[in-house]
Amino acid sequence: MNVVSNSTPLIALSRIHRFSLLNDYFGAVLIPQEVYEEVVTRGGDLFGAEEVASAEWIKVEDVKNRIAVDSLSIALDKGEAEAIVLAKEKDGMLIIDEGDGRRTAESLGLKITGTVGILLLASFDGKLDFKRALDELIAVGFRLSEKEYKRILQLEKSLHRKGA
Numbered sequence: 001m002n003v004v005s006n007s008t009p010l011i012a013l014s015r016i017h018r019f020s021l022l023n024d025y026f027g028a029v030l031i032p033q034e035v036y037e038e039v040v041t042r043g044g045d046l047f048g049a050e051e052v053a054s055a056e057w058i059k060v061e062d063v064k065n066r067i068a069v070d071s072l073s074i075a076l077d078k079g080e081a082e083a084i085v086l087a088k089e090k091d092g093m094l095i096i097d098e099g100d101g102r103r104t105a106e107s108l109g110l111k112i113t114g115t116v117g118i119l120l121l122a123s124f125d126g127k128l129d130f131k132r133a134l135d136e137l138i139a140v141g142f143r144l145s146e147k148e149y150k151r152i153l154q155l156e157k158s159l160h161r162k163g164a
Contacts, residue, residue, distance in 0.1 A: 004031065004061075004083055004094050005030070005035065006035060006094070006096040007083075009022075009095045010022075010048045011039060011043070011048035014051045015047040016133060019048070019051045022057075023057045024127075029059070030059050034078045072084060075104070076104060080100075080104075083096060084108065097114040119133045120156055130156045134153070
């Protein structure tokens with residue numbers, strides 16, 4: 001399955017030193033040109049820039065349907081719009097965190113996950129302490145309401161109990 005990422009999960013996972021989870025779980029990850037520009041070119045010395053630029057498993061792909069990108073860019077930033085359209089073009093899963101982008105992707109029938117979903121997967125596989133990783137994520141600026149934080153911790157506990 002093709003997997004496309006928006007910029008926020010790349011940066012967030014890099015900030016908590018878990019960037020390699022993307023490669024562990026998905027092998028190659030596709031990103032549109034605008035996401036590359038946001039993270040590497042305009043991101044410069046920020047988290048994620050070096051990791052994305054040097055990861056051989058990150059593949060930059062051109063989005064073909066520019067009209068769809070322009071249409072989605074009315075409500076979303078260009079990187080999100082390109083990531084959504086690329087995932088649709090590649091019939092792939094999208095890794096995205098922003099609420100408006102997630103809702104748009106879901107309305108288009110895309111399979112989605114986000115940074116927290118990847119951490120949940122790694123937790124279930126015993127690769128990390130989920131609460132610690134989630135707390136690290138929040139400590140570096142990942143926005144999550146207290147209510148959502150508690151809901152996610154409960155979800156993680158119930159998944160472990162069920163062995164799902």
